[in-house]
Amino acid sequence: MNNLKYTVPKATLQRFPVYLKALRKLDNLGVQRIMSRELSEFVDIEPTTIRRDFSFLGSLGKQGYGYDVSALIKVFDQHLGGQFEEKLIIVGAGNLGRALMNYNRWNHVVGEIVCAFDIEANKIGSMYEIPVYPLSELKQHIPEGCRIAILTVSKDVQETVNLLVDAGIKGIVDFTHEHIQVPKGVKVKAVDVVSMIQELVFETNSIS
Amino acid sequence: MNNLKYTVPKATLQRFPVYLKALRKLDNLGVQRIMSRELSEFVDIEPTTIRRDFSFLGSLGKQGYGYDVSALIKVFDQHLGGQFEEKLIIVGAGNLGRALMNYNRWNHVVGEIVCAFDIEANKIGSMYEIPVYPLSELKQHIPEGCRIAILTVSKDVQETVNLLVDAGIKGIVDFTHEHIQVPKGVKVKAVDVVSMIQELVFETNSIS
DNA sequence: TGAAGTTTATTAAAATATTCACAATCTTAA
DNA sequence: TTAAGATTGTGAATATTTTAATAAACTTCA
DSSP states (O other), X not given: OOOOSSOOOHHHHHHHHHHHXXXXXXXXXXXXXXXXXXXXXXXXXXXXXXXXXXXXXXXXXXXXXXXXXXXXXXXXXXXXXXXXXXXXXXXXXXXXXXHHHTOSOOTTTTEEEEEEEESSGGGOEEETTEEEEEGGGHHHHSOTTOXXXXXXXXXXXXXXXXXXXXXXXXXXXXOSSSOOOOOTTOEXXXXXXXXHHHHHHHHHHHHO | OOOOSSOOOHHHHHHHHHHHHHHHHHHHTTOOEEOHHHHHHHHTSXXXXXXXXXXXXXXXXXXXXXXXXXXXXXXXXXXXXXXTOEEEEEEOOSHHHHHHHHOSOOTTTTEXXXXXXXXXXXXXXXXXXXXXXXXXXXXXXXXXXXXXXXEOOXXXXXXXXXXXXXXXXXXXXXXXXXXXXXXXXXXXXXXXXXXXXXXXXXXXXXXX
16 A cells, blocks of 8 residues: 555645545445546535546546445545554643544544643543543653644643654644644644634635 | 735635744744744745745835834734634534633634534533524524634534525634535635544655 | 447646745845 | 845746546446
């Protein structure tokens, strides 16, 4: 696996999860085959863009027929890490961290949340069956092979990031409000509701 | 305001919130002026890209000097809707919805969360000083001029979206796990942790 | 079985986005 | 006040991404 013919464009990479999500929904609805034109209306991406995107993962469709939904899902799962069973950690066991622990769709999608960390002593313990350790014991408790952390702390953000990078984390899903810096080789995906609203406001304004 | 010289490229639009966030941090650190080269290291975007991006909002810098941080922040605030005092609503008062209500950075950044809605009767009431109404009373209680909704429901997702669109919502920050469909003219920003992790996994794999 | 009708995969063209390179213009320090 | 030094803003060049166009190949129904 992971022997992609050529490098996949960044733009395409960002659309893969959108496709996967849509395909899962279609699968649930009982749809067994789909054509790029149909899928296009569903995800609001041009059919030709969809076909090109898919082509980076191989020749997944059949002429005159379309794509087999469940086969597509399998391929995407494979390439998007579905089989990797990523070991994830949550850093910050506040409101948001707890809400995320309570998400029940983690397993068998990308992996599982193994444990969480927090500075504040009164949050240490176990929540929703996920153990919460003191941040000071990060290196002791971080799961073997753990590469991705979900960051929901609200204080000492950059310091915490440094600790994570030090512990070998390669990807951070960043829920903080602050701007964080990481060395080359570490990826950050910022989840900032405020920023998203700003984008929405700006786009809405630009249109009218 | 909002009389931009030309249309701002989509790619640039997505970077604006990144700049604003970084500039706020710099401002807090007491930095009063900054050059594109310095800012570049901070946000990991090429200096020339930064300058071009800024140029869409006007001639904000001075040759041989750089940019005035607080002046920049003002301009961005203006264009990113900081002055609009958006009226926001949260739809879905579950774990995540509550966590978002508890965020304390809303005010004077893009606007305020005026109220929330939920289907389940036992969640109706008031949380963190934000009133929660039954979804059936959406049209009664939706604030005047409200354009943006934050969606955190876990059931009947598409049905809820339809209600929102019907009520005049133009932008949705989507925290659900499902794929949603909206008519042209309505924008969706999906916040999907699972998708983000998938992107991270994929990127990390692509590199090695 | 074969011909008509579809739809993919892909080459080529168009549109977007990024980066280069440098003139214009500001700062700063003597 | 002026000259040296620095950095912006922007045409031009490059790179990337999207879209158009179509040949190849599959399905389906008579």
